[in-house]
Amino acid sequence: MEKKSQHESTDIQDYKRGAQAGVPIIVGYLSIGLAFGLLAKTTGITLLESILFSSVVYAGASQFMALTLMAMGSGALGIIITTFLVNFRHFLMSASLSAKLKDGGGRFLPLLAFGITDETFSVASFEKGRLSTGYMLGLNIVSYASWNAGTIIGYILGGTLPASLQASMGVALYAMFIALITPVAKKSHKVAALAILSGLVNTLVAKYTPLPQGWSIIIAILSVSIFGLFVFDETEVESL
Amino acid sequence: MNNVFLLIVGMALVTYIPRLLPFTLMKNRTPSKYLGRFLKLIPYTALGALILPGILTATPSMPLAGLVGGAIAFAICLARGGIILPIFAAIATTYAILIF
Numbered sequence: 612m613e614k615k616s617q618h619e620s621t622d623i624q625d626y627k628r629g630a631q632a633g634v635p636i637i638v639g640y641l642s643i644g645l646a647f648g649l650l651a652k653t654t655g656i657t658l659l660e661s662i663l664f665s666s667v668v669y670a671g672a673s674q675f676m677a678l679t680l681m682a683m684g685s686g687a688l689g690i691i692i693t694t695f696l697v698n699f700r701h702f703l704m705s706a707s708l709s710a711k712l713k714d715g716g717g718r719f720l721p722l723l724a725f726g727i728t729d730e731t732f733s734v735a736s737f738e739k740g741r742l743s744t745g746y747m748l749g750l751n752i753v754s755y756a757s758w759n760a761g762t763i764i765g766y767i768l769g770g771t772l773p774a775s776l777q778a779s780m781g782v783a784l785y786a787m788f789i790a791l792i793t794p795v796a797k798k799s800h801k802v803a804a805l806a807i808l809s810g811l812v813n814t815l816v817a818k819y820t821p822l823p824q825g826w827s828i829i830i831a832i833l834s835v836s837i838f839g840l841f842v843f844d845e846t847e848v849e850s851l
Numbered sequence: 852m853n854n855v856f857l858l859i860v861g862m863a864l865v866t867y868i869p870r871l872l873p874f875t876l877m878k879n880r881t882p883s884k885y886l887g888r889f890l891k892l893i894p895y896t897a898l899g900a901l902i903l904p905g906i907l908t909a910t911p912s913m914p915l916a917g918l919v920g921g922a923i924a925f926a927i928c929l930a931r932g933g934i935i936l937p938i939f940a941a942i943a944t945t946y947a948i949l950i951f
Binding site for chain 2: 716725732775790793795813
């Protein structure tokens with residue numbers, strides 16, 4: 612009995628730690644969700660449809676893209692194919708996180724996987740040690756709630772946020788990515804070099820190849836991570 | 852507007868499957884040595900590619916504003932670490948540049 616209650620309390624602490632880790636995502640998701648809600652309204656879809664976009668698809672870039680393509684009169688099939696291409700990068704992120712999970716996710720695995728975004732992946736990846744299911748779900752819930760709250764508020768209130776404030780808040784997620792990688796890059800110059808190289812590959816491939824949107828990042832992650840296998844020896848990767 | 856619901860369902864499926872599949876494929880399995888190391892490097896290469904080139908167009912009306920905001924976040928992280936302070940400093944800096 613005692614053992615059981617102890618187990619439960621660690622579980623709740625895992626949720627809390629995950630939720631706390633998600634706090635830096637809140638500003639970014641609220642503000643970009645706000646922009647999505649507003650754009651959804653101006654595109655002419657209903658509040659219910661906007662909420663479904665954010666709650667069921669739950670993938671920022673592709674939601675904006677879908678609105679733009681709908682406004683241009685594109686067909687549903689084309690939008691779905693583009694969405695698949697744009698969001699396929701999550702495959703690599705989920706694969707990386709799956710190796711970091713403590714317990715394989717258990718029965719909550721489908722829910723845990725649903726919440727994988729660029730941002731939750733980034734925060735979880737830079738958490739020390741193995742990840743518990745509770746931590747992942749806590750992180751997911753905070754992020755999901757922010758994104759959906761932003762969408763609803765944006766749709767209902769419309770463009771109440773001044774444009775320059777909205778744009779500034781859009782920098783929040785980039786600042787978060789920077790804040791996550793800088794401490795590691797400071798310790799390991801090889802990590803810094805690898806990250807910069809990946810950013811350069813992404814930039815060049817996006818600019819100079821005709822690949823569909825979303826594939827430059829996949830090429831960058833794949834090629835530079837494979838390159839990294841030659842740069843880092845075994846013990847170096849383990850100690851990161 | 853039935854079409855929009857179908858679109859949402861389709862988009863949800865093609866987004867969810869790549870999110871879920873790696874977890875189910877890797878469940879109760881330990882990756883081989885090279886795959887394991889490869890997967891461990893992904894966060895660093897992914898973060899690099901999530902920052903560049905996106906931050907160059909984060910504030911489309913004046914790209915320099917977002918870039919300076921990011922640089923401020925980077926400088927604070929180098930000097931003292933943290934995550935919330937760099938984020939709010941980046942927002943404030945970007946906002947200041949955009950309105951002046």
